[in-house]
Amino acid sequence: MHDLGGVSKFMCEAVDAEPHALNDFDRAVDAIRGILGGKKVMGVDELRRNIEAIPEADYLRLSYYQRWIRAITAHLLRQGVITEAELIAAMEAE
Amino acid sequence: MLASGTTVRVKLDWPETRGPCHIRTPHYLRGHEGVVVRHLGDFPNPEALAFRRPAEILPLYHVRFPMGALWPDRHGDNTILVELYETWLEAA
Numbered sequence: 001m002h003d004l005g006g007v008s009k010f011m012c013e014a015v016d017a018e019p020h021a022l023n024d025f026d027r028a029v030d031a032i033r034g035i036l037g038g039k040k041v042m043g044v045d046e047l048r049r050n051i052e053a054i055p056e057a058d059y060l061r062l063s064y065y066q067r068w069i070r071a072i073t074a075h076l077l078r079q080g081v082i083t084e085a086e087l088i089a090a091m092e093a094e
Numbered sequence: 095m096l097a098s099g100t101t102v103r104v105k106l107d108w109p110e111t112r113g114p115c116h117i118r119t120p121h122y123l124r125g126h127e128g129v130v131v132r133h134l135g136d137f138p139n140p141e142a143l144a145f146r147r148p149a150e151i152l153p154l155y156h157v158r159f160p161m162g163a164l165w166p167d168r169h170g171d172n173t174i175l176v177e178l179y180e181t182w183l184e185a186a
Contacts, residue, residue: 046143049144
């Protein structure tokens with residue numbers, strides 16, 4: 001999902017300009033992104049590119065920071081920073 | 095470097111049809127003419143950074159477009175101001 005500006009099917013909803021409260025998950029994802037950026041493992045353009053690659057149905061279902069963690073995970077797997085086995089083991093340990 | 099007031103045309107190009115890419119030039123501007131408002135600075139090309147490729151340093155501009163030309167059925171005399179990299183601009 002990318003480049004939605006001016007696409008008529010997205011033009012009928014008012015923009016929600018209210019501040020959004022962040023939960024612990026949101027803060028954790030933001031912190032992970034900050035660390036990966038600081039260590040030059042993942043730049044903001046790499047984050048954006050991976051968010052854009054999320055299929056439409058998933059993109060619309062996920063929250064803002066859920067999109068981020070999905071994009072971060074895809075990047076780290078592709079770059080070989082983590083393996084799928086390590087990811088599964090870490091999730092099962094949660 | 096493009097001077098303020100220069101009329102430019104956004105390239106009518108669709109890299110997204112040729113494979114994975116990261117494009118920051120909105121689809122609705124491609125092929126349209128606008129006027130350079132100001133040079134915003136020089137930055138590494140995000141289209142390359144997104145794929146961890148060596149990134150050329152490119153001038154970035156604010157370019158103003160008449161919205162009535164982009165969407166003829168609405169917006170009247172309103173304009174839209176967009177940040178565009180020089181590689182997307184050609185002489186009008």
